[in-house]
Amino acid sequence: MSGGARTGSQEEVLAAGTVCWRRVYDEHGDARILVLLIHRAKQRDVSFPKGKLDPGESMPAAAVRETREETGYRVRLGINLGTIHYELSGNRTKTVQYWAAKVRAKDVEAARFKPNREVAAIEWVPMEEVRERLSYRADRELYDVFVRLASRDLIDSYAITLLRHAKADPRGKGSRKDHLRPLTELGEEQAETLVPILAAFGPGRIYSSTAERCLRTVAPLAAQLRKRVRAKRSLSQDSWDEGDLSALRRRVGKIVGRRKNAILCSHRPVLPDLARELRRAAGSPAGAYLDAATALPPAGFSVFHLSRRHPDAGILAVESYPLKH
Secondary structure (H helix, E strand, O other): OOOEEEEOOEEEEEEEEEEEEEEEEOOOOOEEEEEEEEEEOOOOOEEOOEEEOOOOOOHHHHHHHHHHHHHOOOOOOOOEEEEEEEEEOOOEEEEEEEEEEEOOHHHHHHOOOOOOOOEEEEEEEEHHHHHHHOOOHHHHHHHHHHHHHHHOOOOOEEEEEEEEOOOEOOOOOOOOOHHHOOEOHHHHHHHHHHHHHHHOOOOOEEEEOOOHHHHHHHHHHHHHHOOOEEEOHHHOHHHHHOOOOHHHHHHHHHHHHHOOOEEEEEOOOOHHHHHHHHHHHHOOOOOHHHHHHHOOOOOOEEEEEEEOOOHHHOEEEEEEEOOOO
16 A cells, blocks of 8 residues: 555555543542644644555554654554545545544653644643644534544554465465465565554554464564463364353453553454454443454454453444455
């Protein structure tokens, strides 16, 4: 995915951004939400951090990179707020995808914003005042999605990512046992490609099947984030083939109960049961969305967003990424 693509006779410009927010408390302990607005220098407008994709870059990675470049804040992506489209000059259209992004207090203190050619100033604004400050209708409509979630106290979310391992040697090739099958050369490339995309969602823990092809898929990400891989037989196809899902159910229940970002790398036949156990642990209804979220090609993944403050709210949203080459 890159910054421009042809759609019919028009050129489509791809971009990504964030609606950054934080929660502050007054002297009485009452909370309110502040939202970050940027004042762009050239356009002389007020909007959210965003920017075009670099060649080969994904939407999630671009959203994180552009937010840091324009504001100084390092963010991890929260719930997907949707996509806006608008016309540009020169027979072009622009498509921008946005995520909510919570900015932690320590990151606010550590960041050092410097005015640049793109952004003249940044400003934290009370949530209820943001809409009238935005320059464009498309931004206001997107912001309405954020407000609806925040009004139900659901904007503070965490992400559970289900990842299918990258391309591996086929069954029966060589004399290796199935769980020792390695990634192909393409699979190794896929594992590297995944790193900035998965990192954008800020995984706190990385879980993997004990199979070599799963461990190798998450190894580059773990190295980049300096995290250890938690190898669990309950996520393996060998365990799944035995027909006892109790260990898998307990593992997913513990992960959901932590209410923190995590990645689970597993196998194509295991993913539907992983999603069902995730749905059960979150208290969400069954539905075709689970099938769609687990019909993934090698190195594809789906991100399930859940409420950190209201676990009974169930799965808030799902976004899927079939890795493209």
